Every structure is written in C-alpha cells, then in structure tokens.
Amino acid sequence: MTIRAAANMLGTNSTRLDRIEKAGNQKVDPGTAAGWAFMYGASQRVIHEIEALAKRTRETDVNGWESIYTSVPKWFTAFLTLECEAIAIDSYESEYVPGLLQIEEYIDSAAAASPFMTTSEAEEARRLKLHRQKLVFERPPGKLAKMRFIMNEACLLRIKRTDFYEAQTMRLLEAAKLEPVEIYVLPMEQGFHASMAGSFEVMSFEGPYSPELLYMESIHSARYIDERQAVARAREVLSDTLTQVVCIEEYLSNVEP
Numbered sequence: 001m002t003i004r005a006a007a008n009m010l011g012t013n014s015t016r017l018d019r020i021e022k023a024g025n026q027k028v029d030p031g032t033a034a035g036w037a038f039m040y041g042a043s044q045r046v047i048h049e050i051e052a053l054a055k056r057t058r059e060t061d062v063n064g065w066e067s068i069y070t071s072v073p074k075w076f077t078a079f080l081t082l083e084c085e086a087i088a089i090d091s092y093e094s095e096y097v098p099g100l101l102q103i104e105e106y107i108d109s110a111a112a113a114s115p116f117m118t119t120s121e122a123e124e125a126r127r128l129k130l131h132r133q134k135l136v137f138e139r140p141p142g143k144l145a146k147m148r149f150i151m152n153e154a155c156l157l158r159i160k161r162t163d164f165y166e167a168q169t170m171r172l173l174e175a176a177k178l179e180p181v182e183i184y185v186l187p188m189e190q191g192f193h194a195s196m197a198g199s200f201e202v203m204s205f206e207g208p209y210s211p212e213l214l215y216m217e218s219i220h221s222a223r224y225i226d227e228r229q230a231v232a233r234a235r236e237v238l239s240d241t242l243t244q245v246v247c248i249e250e251y252l253s254n255v256e257p
Contacts (some may be wrong), residue, residue: 010036030054079215079222080128084135088146088204090238092195097156098149100133101183103171105164137178146180150195150238150245153188172248184245194240202234 003021007014020028033054037047083089083100091098097106107129111122136145159165176183186193201215211226214234225231 010039027057028054079217079224080132082203082205082213082215082224083132085205086145086203087206089201090148090203090235091201092150092152092199092238092241093155094152094195094199095155095158096199097151097159097168097172099129100136100147101149101172101175102129102133103164103168104130105162106159106168109159109162109164137175144178144180148182148184150184150186150241152186152195153251156185156251157188169248169252173252176248183248184242185248185251186241186245187251190244193244194237197237200234200237202231202238 001009003014003018007017010017030051034047034051037050042050089100096102096110102110104126107126108122111117111125114122117125139145156165156169159168172183175181186195199217203213203215205212211228212231214223214225214231216223216225
C-alpha cells in the first residue's frame with residue numbers, strides 16, 4: 001500500500017503514519033500499535049511482539065539521551081539506543097580506536113583535536129562515551145553482544161608516541177579476552193583493501209522482524225540503512241577485509257617498542 005492508502009484504512013493521516021514508520025516518534029502508544037497491526041492482518045504473535053515493543057518506548061525518559069547529553073546531535077541519539085539493543089556489532093574504523101574501546105585519555109585527546117568543541121562539550125563527550133561503554137559491556141551474564149572490531153593500523157600508529165599508548169593497547173588486549181569480542185588490526189603493508197571507502201558498522205538485533213542496520217557517519221550527519229542489499233554488500237566488504245587482518249595480540253607482539 002501507499003502511505004495514503006494505509007492511512008485511510010487505519011483512520012489516521014499520512015503525515016502521522018509516515019513519521020511513525022520512519023521512527024520519527026520516540027514514544028508509540030501500545031494500543032495504537034497493536035490495533036494497526038491487527039488491521040494490517042498481522043498474526044497474533046506479531047501483534048503481541050509489536051505491543052510489547054511499544055510499551056518499552058513508554059518506559060523511557062521523554063527526551064531519551066538528549067535530556068542527559070545536551071550537545072549530542074539528534075542524528076546520533078538513535079545510534080546510542082540501537083547500540084545498546086544490538087546482539088551483534090561488526091565494525092571497521094579507519095581513523096579512530098573504536099569508541100567502545102577508548103580509554104579516557106584517548107577520548108580527551110580526540111576531543112581536543114576538534115576545532116569546534118568547547119571545554120564543556122568535551123567533558124560531556126567523555127561522559128557520554130564512558131556511559132556507552134558501560135551499557136554495552138556491563139550487560140547481565142550471557143547477554144554481552146558479539147562484537148568484531150577491525151582497525152586500520154593508522155588508528156594505533158597515530159597514538160604511538162603518546163603517554164597513553166600503553167594504557168590504550170592494554171585496554172584493547174583486555175577487551176579481546178572477553179569471549180564474544182574479537183579485535184583485529186589491518187596492517188598498512190596489506191596495501192589496498194575492500195574497506196577503503198571509510199568507516200562503517202553493521203548491527204544485528206534479536207527477533208525475526210528486526211532487520212540488520214548499516215550505520216555510516218560523516219562530519220555533519222549519519223545514515224542508517226536497513227535495505228538488505230546494502231547490508232549484504234557491507235557484510236561482503238567486511239568479509240574481504242577480514243582476510244587481510246591480524247588479531248590485536250599478534251599485531252602488538254610484533255610491534256617495535
């Protein structure tokens with residue numbers, strides 16, 4: 001159906017329906033969600049799942065992350081929520097140590113390099129990143145997401161002469177010891193590789209109706225793509241890149257002091 005035809009059937013307007021289907025609403029009324037699912041002809045199991053998900057949106061703070069972190073861009077708030085819910089995270093980073101693995105000194109140094117960030121915003125960025133790490137890594141036993149991180153070697157070479165290099169690499173080694181976490185480095189000597197277009201992340205979620213998401217961030221915004229072909233292409237790029245990497249333990253053992 002078109003948005004207009006569906007809105008007519010559901011007894012609402014196309015603007016409201018379009019906003020809800022594009023996740024423009026942070027909160028969804030459970031009764032409305034379940035009723036619409038019924039009118040669409042969904043099975044009872046699907047209706048119950050949708051109603052349960054809608055109830056969860058009512059349990060969150062009215063403004064979500066923005067009420068705590070005032071300088072967080074609106075396009076980033078969705079990523080924060082998705083990251084907490086993901087059961088699997090696969091990422092390639094071309095410039096930075098992955099945010100979930102950064103220590104405080106690294107976070108502060110990265111923030112200091114930004115020409116637009118104020119001191120208060122830098123402090124807020126640190127609190128946000130540490131909170132993200134806590135939410136992802138301090139899940140109940142057995143609930144830790146499966147994570148694979150690939151870093152371009154430049155991510156580590158850039159901090160090689162810093163005072164916090166050793167502490168940061170120790171953090172990477174500690175994280176790699178966790179059973180569902182894999183950390184890899186893509187050496188410069190490998191030359192051209194499939195992920196040279198830039199950093200990206202693929203997140204997977206629990207439930208048969210939860211699509212995988214491809215997340216790509218730029219200097220001013222971000223894109224969330226759930227189109228299957230795009231996600232499959234990202235998976236293929238990731239697989240090709242994995243053929244050229246070494247695990248973090250092997251890389252660090254071969255690096256000159």
